[in-house]
Amino acid sequence: MTAGKQEFLDGFRLVLPILVAPISFSFITGATSVQKGLSAFEATLMSASVFAGGGQLLALEVWYEPQAWLLVMLAAISINVRFALQAASVQRKINHFTPLQRWVTIATLTDPAWGMSEVRHLSRQVTFWFISGITVPIYLIWVFGTLAGALLGNLIDDPAKLGLDFGFIGIFIALALPFWKRTGALPVAVASGAVAIAAKLAGFAALYVFIGAMAGVAMAGFMAHRKAKRAQTP
Template identity: 40%
Template sequence: MTTHLASPRAEFAAGVVAILPLAVAVMPFGLILGANAAAKGLSLAEVLAMSAFVFAGSAQFLAIDLWRDPAPWAALGLTTLLINLRHVLMGASFSQKLGRFGRAGRLVAVFFMADEIWAVAERRALERPLTPAYYAGLALPLYVNWLVLTVAGAALGKLVADPRALGFDFAFTAVFIGLVAGFWKGRPTLKITVASAAAAILVHRLLPGAWYVIAGAGAGIATAALTTPAAPPLPAAAKR
């Protein structure tokens, strides 16, 4: 593993370059989310606040789908909890890779741990120590981009009201396929992906709500634990 670290400025720039394709890829469903939120009666300020404080696209989509007046707070809270339980697993995978962040830095990193940021940071950590500057280069562009897109979608409204007409409804799926492909390691990855997808599809058909997210994650973890050899210990340089 490479142990030499570039300057913070170079690390930040590398993060920006790495996240840029994904920042472009999320444009369609950022606009769609904003348009859907506006259609449910949320103001531009409320859309901005939701994106700024939640910053979780899938959870926001589910919340908007459930939104009505008065808001079903219990259903919204439970659904958001279920869809975001995957962050527990994502955070666990990060636990040995944030040694350079400090306590406050870890908390900030967790807030910005969207799927795209987590995936790119994980791949980076396989090659060299993950630095706060690199992580900031990932997080800040995607975060600002998400705020701008969702507010723009709310402002444009009807212009993006029918995402299927432009193929935008496939954007979510395409992004996550790309994230999975970034970790592709041949047959072992195929087994994990198939098990996770099969469990998620089955549970989605049988149970309402976001339980399919938990089922897919659990099936993938179980398959990985049963079929993947134990990894060697992480080098000390990656923990510092």
């Protein structure tokens, strides 16, 4: 067995137990996309080109609002800004890749590819084939799962009756839980949640996510500022 093959299998074995998440997530994304008025082809194209479920679902929420062109980008940026941090960290570990390998890795970066590369880096050099072993199965599942969800979603006439519309919130809760458990997360979550609710009730139909998130980010900055000040004056 070649070294590249072994590396690919190492990545694949790590990602295997968590593949159930992209399977269900992609299915919901496909079903939601067709409910929002995309064709099955458009839904699949979107998954193949965006390859970031949270951003896709959030963008679909504001798909028909006035100034949708701006709101969909804000939605994608606000949920996907974490990729900037993850890519910055991964970039430092993949300087030995060829430029093409580096750009493929960055353009298809996912939460698992980032997290597993960080852990791998603790014990050995991260290779392109290792990351491919993680990303290739996720990408294939993502695209074909969206197609399956879109085709089957077309057959369901009342998605709310089955709770399908709420699957999106289920996904977000599952994504948020590890963050909520971290120390210092509670004030940030309370600030963003409370302000988001207030903004929604005040009628900011499409911008409430962004407004709430900014309140949470401001709270995090404020807490870091206070901590830094305390450290200065013992």
